[in-house]
Amino acid sequence: MRKWGLIACLLVLAGCSSFRGDMHWKVAEFNYTNQHQTNTSLASLQGTPFIAYFFFTNCTTVCPPMTMNMVKLQKELKAAGMDDYALVGFSVDPTRDTPAVITQYINQFPVADKSKWHLLTGYDEAAITTLAATSFKAIVKLEEGSQQMMHATNFYLVDQQGFVRKSYDGYGQVPVSEILNDLAHIQPK
Template sequence: MKKLMGIAVIALVLFLAACGDSSIEDFSHTDQRGEEITLESLKGTPWLATFVFTNCTTVCPPMTFNMVSIQEALLEQGIEEYKIVAFSVDPGTDKPAVLADYLGKFNVPDESKWHLLTGYSQDYIAEYAKDNFKSFVKNDPSSNQVVHGTSFYLIDKNGEVAHNYDGYSDVPVEEIVEDLKVLIDK
């Protein structure tokens, strides 16, 4: 049964990824520093986006570690014009202080680039992920975990999804760095 559920989730994620346009809808959320972050405040700078939650016992810690590795590669290349945005898929638990503590567990080279977002409902983020990133977010009814996609998204200066990548395994760090360079130069 679990295997069949997993196959159904993967099929749904692939289906959703093939649908829709690439523009991100406006948002206004609170980050781990208690600052308001909006789509408008991010415009003019490319950004990497993903979905995580702090009490995740499976994919989120490796995904966050992978994002740190991307940031390290960006720093090695001298690239500074970017942001990293992680939408919490468990906003009821993930208050700003909890998100700050979570990020503090990773050896983040430049925390000022990171915005871990919260301040919305579970239903909101499930719809927002589906509508804007074609990503799946759903509470697991048998645990305190949230099932969600594991992609990283590269958003251009205008707030449109330019690329998406596997954020969990076989993360194409060099490709992401090169794609980000292109977006900075546009």
């Protein structure tokens, strides 16, 4: 009888204490340069959940609205009193997106706390194409006959251990309250 009581207790605790998400994809190790010209790596983010997305600064379509959506998300995180998170953007045009160019880009937006933002570059297109495909199951490629890059328009919730746990629309109808709820539940108690 004691054995069944212990099993029941463990099942209740397991059901109440952990966030499961829709996926469990390990993010590949990376160590890239951010807009502050310092390195951001998966190891440096260890222990901190983050929201990741793909962007590039000369984008004429989805990137400015996605970045603005990330700005709005951060304002809601701040209003909710959440502080244990990072916002990580991977440039899909690292040749043109130098730290200085990325700094100019992000300064166009009303960012609440720039210290939470890690807008990354310092790699080649093959590296970001591989990282996107293996870690986020996303495509990154040059649009045929254009200087524009094609990339995913999702926001990705990455847990403290570096696993992608859920993705959300980052362009159209961003589910801000769902993201806040999921981020709150993924955090250790």
